[in-house]
Amino acid sequence: MTIGGWISMTTSLAIVIGLFGWCMYKLVTTKDANAEEEPADTPKE
Amino acid sequence: MSNKPRHEHWGSQIGVVLAVAGSAVGLGNFLRFPGQVVNYGGGAFMIPYVVSLLIIAIPVSMSEWALGRYAGRHGFHSPLGMYYVASGRKRSWGVFGGLSLSVPFIIDMYYIFVEAWCLYYALKYLGGMLEPIGLGFSLGAGGDGLRLGSGDAYERFFGETIGINANGALFSRSGLTLLTIVLACVALNFLMVYRGVSKGIERFSKLVAPLILLCALFMIIRIMTLGNPTGQPGQSFLDGLGFMWNPTREAYDQSGQVVGRISAWTTLLNPETWLAATSQIFYSVSICICAVCTYASYVRPNEDIALSSLSATATNEFCEVLLGGLIAIPPAIMFLGARAADGFASSFQLGFIVLPNVFELMPMGQLCGFVFFFLLFSASVTSSTSLVLPVVAFFREAFQCSRGLSVLIAACIHLAGALIVIWFTKGLSALDAFDFWFANFAPFFFAIVQTSLAAFAWGTLKMRDEIARGAAIKPPRFLAFVVKYVSLPYLLIIAIFWMTRNLKTRIMSTMEDSVAQLSILFFIAMFVFLFILSTITMKRWREEETRTPDSRSDVEAQ
Numbered sequence: 154m155t156i157g158g159w160i161s162m163t164t165s166l167a168i169v170i171g172l173f174g175w176c177m178y179k180l181v182t183t184k185d186a187n188a189e190e191e192p193a194d195t196p197k198e
Numbered sequence: 199m200s201n202k203p204r205h206e207h208w209g210s211q212i213g214v215v216l217a218v219a220g221s222a223v224g225l226g227n228f229l230r231f232p233g234q235v236v237n238y239g240g241g242a243f244m245i246p247y248v249v250s251l252l253i254i255a256i257p258v259s260m261s262e263w264a265l266g267r268y269a270g271r272h273g274f275h276s277p278l279g280m281y282y283v284a285s286g287r288k289r290s291w292g293v294f295g296g297l298s299l300s301v302p303f304i305i306d307m308y309y310i311f312v313e314a315w316c317l318y319y320a321l322k323y324l325g326g327m328l329e330p331i332g333l334g335f336s337l338g339a340g341g342d343g344l345r346l347g348s349g350d351a352y353e354r355f356f357g358e359t360i361g362i363n364a365n366g367a368l369f370s371r372s373g374l375t376l377l378t379i380v381l382a383c384v385a386l387n388f389l390m391v392y393r394g395v396s397k398g399i400e401r402f403s404k405l406v407a408p409l410i411l412l413c414a415l416f417m418i419i420r421i422m423t424l425g426n427p428t429g430q431p432g433q434s435f436l437d438g439l440g441f442m443w444n445p446t447r448e449a450y451d452q453s454g455q456v457v458g459r460i461s462a463w464t465t466l467l468n469p470e471t472w473l474a475a476t477s478q479i480f481y482s483v484s485i486c487i488c489a490v491c492t493y494a495s496y497v498r499p500n501e502d503i504a505l506s507s508l509s510a511t512a513t514n515e516f517c518e519v520l521l522g523g524l525i526a527i528p529p530a531i532m533f534l535g536a537r538a539a540d541g542f543a544s545s546f547q548l549g550f551i552v553l554p555n556v557f558e559l560m561p562m563g564q565l566c567g568f569v570f571f572f573l574l575f576s577a578s579v580t581s582s583t584s585l586v587l588p589v590v591a592f593f594r595e596a597f598q599c600s601r602g603l604s605v606l607i608a609a610c611i612h613l614a615g616a617l618i619v620i621w622f623t624k625g626l627s628a629l630d631a632f633d634f635w636f637a638n639f640a641p642f643f644f645a646i647v648q649t650s651l652a653a654f655a656w657g658t659l660k661m662r663d664e665i666a667r668g669a670a671i672k673p674p675r676f677l678a679f680v681v682k683y684v685s686l687p688y689l690l691i692i693a694i695f696w697m698t699r700n701l702k703t704r705i706m707s708t709m710e711d712s713v714a715q716l717s718i719l720f721f722i723a724m725f726v727f728l729f730i731l732s733t734i735t736m737k738r739w740r741e742e743e744t745r746t747p748d749s750r751s752d753v754e755a756q
Contacts (some may be wrong), residue, residue, distance in 0.1 A: 157223060161242070161445050165241075165523075166520055169519045
């Protein structure tokens with residue numbers, strides 16, 4: 154693999170892993186609005 | 199309106215994120231993306247890809263989430279209702295919403311067929327019926343029975359499995375197994391939708407998402423620990439990565455010999471690279487095919503959709519770039535060398551012909567084959583389910599019927615359309631027509647319509663307010679500007695370029711292909727059906743609103 158290949162691969166992976174990691178962190182640490190409401194229910198037919 | 203599913207919601211934020219990500223993660227991530235990267239400049243392809251992610255995928259996806267949640271708060275869950283309510287109850291926009299349902303409906307008719315191929319292959323590997331006999335990609339003349347031994351044999355096996363040689367081939371004794379699997383897949387998809395978003399789709403997504411990750415990790419570890427399995431120069435794991443990621447490309451002739459080099463600048467200045475990158479983002483993130491907005495319509499009124507939207511997109515990109523980038527191309531280069539590159543152009547060729555050759559040569563190949571096709575199957579089930587839900591939601595609103603009846607109606611129409619794809623398998627001409635018009639053309643068209651709706655009829659300020667509702671991190675002010683003045687013009691340019699490149703050739707080939715013409719007739723019938731149903735439904739809504747102007751106030755107050 155060339156230096157250009159390494160740069161493009163690591164940059165691409167850094168972007169997606171960074172974005173994914175940040176989102177997962179926020180999802181886990183942010184209070185879920187659902188928890189404050191009633192539990193999920195089935196549709197009222 | 200007593201039959202409207204007003205109180206149905208996702209159970210948790212992580213549940214809806216996994217469901218939307220599951221909807222987006224599919225064959226496109228594991229087969230189409232690596233093929234596109236290789237064919238459009240390797241590492242250089244990632245520049246237009248990331249640009250498309252930033253100016254199309256993230257803003258358009260957020261606007262779609264906002265549209266869905268806004269409509270859900272007003273008691274609508276189908277795209278018809280979404281367009282209708284967001285445009286201020288204008289029937290002209292509502293009709294577009296109704297017609298946009300043709301996209302998930304028709305894609306699903308052939309997608310479940312492909313999903314069944316994946317399960318069929320997984321079962322074959324599990325049962326040891328595709329066992330390796332140690333022959334290479336182009337060596338030997340095939341195997342005996344199902345003991346396959348060369349590229350030709352795998353190609354022949356794939357063709358026979360899907361009935362590529364004659365129409366109606368699957369309705370013979372040899373096709374019964376695949377037909378049974380197709381029916382099982384249809385039943386599984388509609389059963390999950392019947393069980394509802396929380397008890398069906400969300401539970402299944404929570405089960406399948408870790409499974410997909412585990413399967414992908416298993417494959418990656420296996421591939422990374424192979425070293426240079428053939429001992430040939432240029433066929434190590436790093437060479438495989440280089441084949442995919444090097445921005446300066448080597449051009450090969452048909453025998454696999456290097457005949458020249460293509461620089462990264464040449465790749466970037468080629469408009470086709472930008473078109474391919476945008477198409478890949480579209481195909482991958484599943485925007486504007488009604489799935490995301492329908493899922494979002496079941497989100498609770500004060501949930502953080504900015505974070506959910508970004509998380510779902512990020513999960514999809516993680517699966518695509520990291521997992522998809524490592525699983526398919528590197529092992530193909532490691533075992534088959536550059537001569538395998540011819541098979542990277544088509545997702546089906548890569549997945550069902552090239553990779554089985556690789557598994558044959560790979561230590562633990564049979565297990566890897568099972569894990570890989572089970573991974574593809576799991577990823578495609580979550581995608582196809584998301585295509586069923588908008589249709590079922592539409593029939594519930596149109597016919598004011600129960601979910602069970604709506605599922606039944608959708609399943610019957612679905613099977614009628616799927617029959618065209620499953621019967622006309624010769625050269626996969628029906629599947630190709632369905633795929634071209636509804637997985638390539640229609641999403642671009644409806645993306646322009648939907649973004650125009652958000653930008654003009656609904657208004658970008660309302661869109662931004664909806665995204666900000668319940669959001670821990672407020673969406674940037676420039677989001678509205680990006681959707682209106684960047685995403686929409688970019689979509690228009692790409693769509694015009696795509697049409698000038700593809701439409702004329704496709705129309706000419708359709709004139710000579712009776713199956714393609716039959717498919718077009720089916721699409722027209724579908725449009726007429728959706729148009730009539732949408733018009734009648736909106737007329738009824740207007741009458742109800744005239745009679746009881748506050749009929750939706752309880753929902754709007756949420």
